[in-house]
Amino acid sequence: MASPAVSRPKRAHIPSKLMRESLLNKQVMASTDSDTEVCILPDVNILVLGGQSILDRGKKAMGPVLEAIVKSRKKHKLVIGVGAGARVRHTYHICLDLGIPLGGMAMVAGAVDEQNTRLVASLLAKYKGIALNKDHFLDLPLWLEAGMIPITTGMPPYHYWEPPNDNPDRMPTHGEDLGMFMMGEVLGGRSVIYIKDEDGLYTADPKKDRNAKLIPAIEANELLAMDMPELILEKSVVQTMVNSRHMKQVQIVNGLKPEMVSRALNGEPVGTVIYCGEENHPSKGMWPWTDGRKKAKKNKTSKTSAKKSVRRAR
Amino acid sequence: MATHTNGNGSVPQRRTIQMTHGNSTSSVTAVLTESKYEEPIQVLPDTNVIKIGGQSIMDRGRSAVFPLIDEIVENAKAHQILIGAGGGTRARHAYSLALDLDLPTGVLASIGCATSRQNARILQMLLAKHGGVYLNPEDFEKLPLYFRVGCIPVMVGMPPYEYWEKPTKGSRIPQNRTDSGVYLTAEFLGARTCIFVKDEDGLYTDDPKKNKHAKFIPKITVQELMDRDLDDLVVEHIVLENMLKARNVRSIQVINGMVQGNLTRALNGEHVGTIIHVD
Numbered sequence: 001m002a003s004p005a006v007s008r009p010k011r012a013h014i015p016s017k018l019m020r021e022s023l024l025n026k027q028v029m030a031s032t033d034s035d036t037e038v039c040i041l042p043d044v045n046i047l048v049l050g051g052q053s054i055l056d057r058g059k060k061a062m063g064p065v066l067e068a069i070v071k072s073r074k075k076h077k078l079v080i081g082v083g084a085g086a087r088v089r090h091t092y093h094i095c096l097d098l099g100i101p102l103g104g105m106a107m108v109a110g111a112v113d114e115q116n117t118r119l120v121a122s123l124l125a126k127y128k129g130i131a132l133n134k135d136h137f138l139d140l141p142l143w144l145e146a147g148m149i150p151i152t153t154g155m156p157p158y159h160y161w162e163p164p165n166d167n168p169d170r171m172p173t174h175g176e177d178l179g180m181f182m183m184g185e186v187l188g189g190r191s192v193i194y195i196k197d198e199d200g201l202y203t204a205d206p207k208k209d210r211n212a213k214l215i216p217a218i219e220a221n222e223l224l225a226m227d228m229p230e231l232i233l234e235k236s237v238v239q240t241m242v243n244s245r246h247m248k249q250v251q252i253v254n255g256l257k258p259e260m261v262s263r264a265l266n267g268e269p270v271g272t273v274i275y276c277g278e279e280n281h282p283s284k285g286m287w288p289w290t291d292g293r294k295k296a297k298k299n300k301t302s303k304t305s306a307k308k309s310v311r312r313a314r
Numbered sequence: 315m316a317t318h319t320n321g322n323g324s325v326p327q328r329r330t331i332q333m334t335h336g337n338s339t340s341s342v343t344a345v346l347t348e349s350k351y352e353e354p355i356q357v358l359p360d361t362n363v364i365k366i367g368g369q370s371i372m373d374r375g376r377s378a379v380f381p382l383i384d385e386i387v388e389n390a391k392a393h394q395i396l397i398g399a400g401g402g403t404r405a406r407h408a409y410s411l412a413l414d415l416d417l418p419t420g421v422l423a424s425i426g427c428a429t430s431r432q433n434a435r436i437l438q439m440l441l442a443k444h445g446g447v448y449l450n451p452e453d454f455e456k457l458p459l460y461f462r463v464g465c466i467p468v469m470v471g472m473p474p475y476e477y478w479e480k481p482t483k484g485s486r487i488p489q490n491r492t493d494s495g496v497y498l499t500a501e502f503l504g505a506r507t508c509i510f511v512k513d514e515d516g517l518y519t520d521d522p523k524k525n526k527h528a529k530f531i532p533k534i535t536v537q538e539l540m541d542r543d544l545d546d547l548v549v550e551h552i553v554l555e556n557m558l559k560a561r562n563v564r565s566i567q568v569i570n571g572m573v574q575g576n577l578t579r580a581l582n583g584e585h586v587g588t589i590i591h592v593d
Contacts, residue, residue, distance in 0.1 A: 009377035060326030156478035186420030
């Protein structure tokens with residue numbers, strides 16, 4: 001099976017650490033690990049508006065929660081991601097019935113997010129809300145600096161390339177929750193907060209089981225080990241969090257109690273905190289990765305920033 | 315659910331759509347057993363998805379690429395061929411620069427796309443007079459048109475995950491690169507074959523460029539290959555993981571594109587390189 005010894009044309013390389021190496025080689029791959037990663041937008045807070053849990057409830061639920069978000073905008077840099085809700089479940093049902101393959105389902109599902117993005121963008125336009133197309137991802141710093149609230153579809157752009165999974169429900173595993181988690185992770189942001197219609201994660205679905213108990217904090221690996229049949233959040237978020245380099249905490253809060261959103265943004269654990277590694281337990285502080293920055297800021301205290309931090313403490 | 319309260323008085327109702335899925339979270343395991351959906355369809359079952367290696371083929375220039383182009387053109391008369399382009403040395407240069415700058419995996423994935431796109435455009439220009447068209451991922455749905463008129467579509471190998479590429483433990487190189495994207499394209503389409511054209515006969519027990527005693531492996535199952543836990547692999551590891559869960563493409567072949575005739579034989583269903591298969 002050996003190939004005939006013809007004169008093999010040479011490869012033209014650019015000298016680099018990875019030149020000529022196989023990127024499949026274990027040692028080479030290990031050499032690329034690092035504990036320090038640049039935080040691209042360290043002040044950004046990702047808010048994920050649940051589709052079924054918040055959006056599908058209409059004005060009564062959306063009004064108060066959007067009001068809370070608009071108020072928080074003056075204090076915090078925010079990006080809103082929207083979920084899909086009932087229409088995406090209907091989409092999946094029809095697709096499965098027609099035999100549309102997984103990647104096709106992931107591709108068409110995004111349109112529901114787009115509808116919801118436009119709904120939210122229309123409501124928030126006069127309060128600096130603006131729809132963020134993923135092609136404009138690199139414009140984020142401009143918009144945030146201008147005090148805007150970018151609103152984006154939650155689904156990650158996996159589209160036809162949604163990797164196969166062996167879940168019995170045969171639906172895409174990379175949904176809005178994962179997409180927005182990844183945005184927080186890659187940007188090295190301050191927080192990721194999921195706004196749902198329950199106080200957080202329960203031992204069972206509280207809509208079905210009255211004895212279900214709220215879990216205020218849980219470690220990601222432990223949560224995975226519990227293998228709960230239903231989660232309030234996409235499982236892929238917890239699975240990805242275990243490998244994350246930055247976003248080691250996420251919080252789930254009840255958007256039907258809108259003050260919870262503001263309190264969560266102010267660094268209070270008011271729902272369920274899922275964290276990775278005991279050093280990130282919420283009792284040791286929310287978003288510990290922002291501590292170093294706070295200290296750095298304090299050292300450079302000018303009068304205005306001192307005032308600001310007093311205001312923040314209140 | 316309608317009577318559910320959260321201590322907040324009346325809870326605004328969800329607007330629901332009645333269907334078999336019900337209204338619980340989308341990860342309900344009961345859905346499939348209740349509804350008994352049929353198997354998914356195959357979107358373009360006659361397609362042959364071929365990946366042209368970046369470092370292994372493109373970076374060798376004319377003497378490696380031209381004979382391969384001739385062979386592709388010849389075979390495109392009998393087969394529907396979709397080409398996915400690899401990255402190569404420029405992608406590595408960009409990765410190593412980004413790594414040195416402590417940038418996250420998502421940024422690496424987003425810049426890695428560009429090299430693969432360059433190679434796809436280069437291949438398109440070489441194939442243009444024979445019907446080569448550049449297939450934008452946004453135009454993916456135009457594939458049937460291109461095949462119907464006898465074109466040879468060329469696309470970026472990288473999947474469009476970019477900033478949404480998930481981090482992995484122990485390495486910051488994106489785990490989904492051009493092998494993964496090309497494989498997932500084939501899997502989605504329900505393609506006839508998925509062939510990786512590289513510069514080695516296939517899989518070896520070690521990197522044959524460095525170890526002269528490395529032994530050739532003509533055929534191996536995915537499970538066996540994963541169990542062997544080799545230091546080096548011929549395709550991205552994630553391709554193997556995805557194959558185990560795949561519905562359509564349960565077998566891939568890695569062939570040596572430096573040997574003329576290999577691609578033709580592989581397209582005709584012959585075993586000329588390493589076949590990695592699930593079943």
